[in-house]
Amino acid sequence: MTIPQQPYPPVWIYFLYIVIPLVVSFIFSNANVDFARLAAVAAVCVLLLHVLGVPSLATLLSTPRQPTQSHPHALSVTTGSPTHQHSVGRLGHAAPPSSPSLGSFSAPVPIAETATPIPKPPAVEEVVENDPYVHLLPELEAEFLQLADTTAQPASPTETPGFFWHTIVSHKKGNFSIDIEKRVGKDFCFRHVVQMEATPEEAFDFLSDVGKRPVWDEMCEAGGVVTRVSKRTTIQYFRTKGMWPTSPREAIVASFIRLLPDNRYLNVTQSIPSHPQHTPRPSDVRMIARIAGQVVSPDPLNRPRMCRVVQIIDGDLGGYLPKKVVAMVTTQAIPRGMAKANALLRDLKEQKDKSQAIEIAEGRIDVQGPGGSGRIAGGSSGLGVEGSSSGGLAAGPSVSRVEKGGSAEDPVRVPTTTSGAVANRATLLPVARTVNRGQILLRLLQRMQPWMILSLLLSLLYGRWRKKI
Structure with missing residues (x-):
């Protein structure tokens, strides 16, 4: 598939x-x-x-119409670096060499010999019997960390030969700053280096939660968790807004959360062909996330309530997309969205020092209910969404309170499932943006x-x- x-x-x-x-x-x-x-x-x-x-x-x-999986374990994707490909067939068995793969749609740019080689994929400690996606994590993690390494692969302020990344946008306001860097030779591969006014734990739980994304990302219309496969793995869905004359884009991804050995927080995602619990809209265009996510670390200058976020987006937006739309998204919408996320985090009266998403992924918090469909046995932050992807799936739509300066706004229904993302879109949009009639x-x-x-x-x-x- x-x-x-x-x-x-x-x-x-x-x-x-x-x-x-x-x-x-x-x-x-x-x-x-x-x-x-x-x-x-x-x-x-x-x-x-x-x-x-x-x-x-x-x-x-x-x-072509979107394929429908007959079984949640049916999967065929390709991950890895240009020098190491790993093809997976049904139930994790090796697929035939001739099988089509995700890698054929977006092949990575060859890396010169002078570049830092991709490190050996780290071992994943646990083997989850009912998780058909977790075997993708080691190579995804290795590739993501290489792309996010700004020391081994720095960006040039101009199109200087010999660099793999070129800075196209640089913005700073107070302690907040963002640099948007484009990968040389790729149509849609970007690295966002952000200094945010939040603890690493608060920023990670907020940015990695797809249910909260419409609140700060002006290009995201809806998002939610389709199902929780294991403590570390969730299947997520998100849909972008349509910008005339383009159609809305939608994606379904496998998302992995992991505590790195150096205590950084990693959230990495990759598109999957389909899932039986998710039905895409026929009018939407399927976009492919070859690899995406964030790695969050403490502030290099040890400033209080500050952290460093490196976000990677590498994919194919699908369909026919004018260059002016791509330029608007990368140079305007993304900086505005990250600035809004930073403002929401900065205005929190208190920020957490323990990541709920990491606690769940590492097995320190139990997800109650079959398949992780119950509520989390643990607390949530002031900006948290109870039962969202960072805290498991709640039984039905959850309620989010965005606190600013200690005062809470009215509760807002936030979708935590695919159906909830669509059903509650009308109530969520007034918080994210003013409807453009x-x-x-x-x-x-x-x-x-x-x-x-x-x-x-x-x-x-x-x-x-x-x-x-």
Whole structure:
């Protein structure tokens, strides 16, 4: 089972599904003037839609439907570095060499010999019998830590030859700072180095909780935990907002949380093909997270209530996405989102010094209920979401209180399951952003795009036929 790759429509496809109706209209209209006008209008419309990045009807028809897993243990993904690939088939057995894999969609950029080699994957202490995903963790961890190593792989302020990372955005306000670095040779691989005004434990629990992401990430519309596989592993879902003329993106990932030997906190995720408890929306475009997550460590300068976060995003957004949209997300939306997260954490009157997510992952807190569906036997922070992904799954939607300066706002329903993420989206959005009513009209225009030109052709043909009568 593989993740379908969304096609990128070339320009000629737009003309193809326009030229055919034009030829038909020419045959039946028998009017060169009408045909010339029609061709001119159609050509202008097609070019305009292509510049705006609106997907064509051919893209919709050629995009395969999302596969459905018949068993939660059915999995076929590829992870690892360019020098070491590991393919996994059903129930963890080795897959045939010819099996398609996730790596074929987003191959890592070869690393020069002068680069720091990928360290040997660390051993995972426990073997979880009912966790078909945990075997992915060692190589994901090794690759993530290499990408996040800013000492071995520093970034250059300009496009200097010999560097693997180039800094494209640098922002600082008070003690908060963020540097966004782009991987050389990759379309969508970024490293965010952030100094946050929070304890490592508070920042890690907040950033690694997909249920809280819509509160601070302006590009995230909904998110939640589909199921908890084990104490260390959860299956998560999140959906981005649609920005006209692009469709919303959705992803389903396996998320792993681990306490590193040097006491840093790691959250690493990777896309999986599907899960029986998650049904994607047909209108959404599947995006692929080849590797993503955060590693959180204490502040290098030992400042109180400060920490250092290195976040990696490497994937494929899928479909046809205009460069201006990608640039807006990477240079504007991400810095604003991290600044908002920092403000929420900074305004907490008290911050925790023990990570609940790490306590659960390391087996120090029990997750009550079958499959981790019960509530956590432990406390939560002022910014916590009881029963969210950092604290296990609650039986139903949970309540979040965002405290600022010791005073709590009204409770806000936060989704902790896939169905809850969709059902409670309307109550969560007022907290995250002001609803843009204009997007409703823009989305309608996007849906109508393939039929706008066809209706124009039919109307002209019908008018010509009526004249003959």
